[in-house]
């Protein structure tokens with residue numbers, strides 16, 4: 001997937017397909033690829049993903065509402081606002097551990113990223 005990431009003209013179309021869920025794996029960096037995480041029905045899916053250190057984590061917001069994926073505590077990662085239908089990526093922390101996260105707009109939304 002995405003063997004020509006520098007081609008901007010194609011990139012936009014590719015992103016749209018991703019948002020529609022028609023494509024799955026994205027960049028996995030040096031550690032292999034994984035499916036994007038999703039946000040749907042005011043919940044993170046999966047709620048407790050496990051990734052290798054430094055993985056590029058892709059998140060698709062399939063809700064009608066805007067959400068964030070924000071690590072609590074020292075904020076090891078924070079996507080900022082992810083609007084409806086938008087896809088974002090963030091870099092998982094390099095240090096192994098457990099990283100709880102919330103949506104800052106709807107703090108009852110919880111997840112926990114495990115890096116190992």
Ligand SMILES: [Cu+2]
Pocket residue numbers: 065066067068103104105106109
């Ligand atoms: Cu939210």
